[in-house]
Amino acid sequence: MSVDATARIVAERGGLPVLRGEGPLALRRTRASGPYTRVTVVGAMSAPLGGDRLAIEAEVRDGARLTVDSAAATLALPGRTPLPARYEVGLTVGEDAELRWLPEQLISAAGSDLRMHTRVELAATARLVLREEQILGRYGEEPGTLATRLAVRRAGRPLLDQELSYGPGAPDGWDGPAVLGGLRAAGQLLVVDPAMEEKPAEPRLLGESAVLTPLAGPGLLVTAAAPDARGLRRVLDEVLAKVLDTLDATP
Known part of the structure; x- marks a missing residue:
């Protein structure tokens, strides 16, 4: 039987007026440092399976600071139905507000079929x-x-819109030398900060299989590939630590 579930988070300066999990998406308020409220997504059951429709909505209202992470990796598995699983993430961040969206890895197991859309x-x-x-x-x-x-979208205008496809049914060449070249872990780190309007990031290579690209707006995108999850996290963590230090130092 397929699962249809939506979890919702609303953060304000004074706390979390809405924290509602559903189905396999359990939400827990966890300890945080500084001005941030922290929510951890805890998987309450195996999901997403084929045919499941899951969604997380997070709204960070004006002036609020929210960090969302997860207790474990998300494992996409085959289900009893041939239909793909769908995972929708909707994030809204208000004026002078900040969201740090830092879930654990998404693992695409053999035989699974997952379509994920983050807005x-x-x-x-x-x-x-x-x-x-x-x-x-x-x-x-x-x-x-x-x-x-x-x-x-930022201030009503598109800032970044990209699609990626891997595995059976993906366009030819996804595993070729021009894309992953046999590597099995891929990821990205997106940073948007109004301070970058006056001081944009410089494009550069980060090791053998990672690149930092400035966006056409106040932001940057780090794209990386690695042989495994540990190697990927190491690359992204190095950049993330520098980014968080910079953001924490901003008044």
């Missing part, structure tokens, strides 16, 4: 740190089918 709406003075990591197959197995889309 982000940012106010003009909002700040965002968003990490996505995809692990293509568990140890020693081929990946399932995974299609992701990340669409970000």
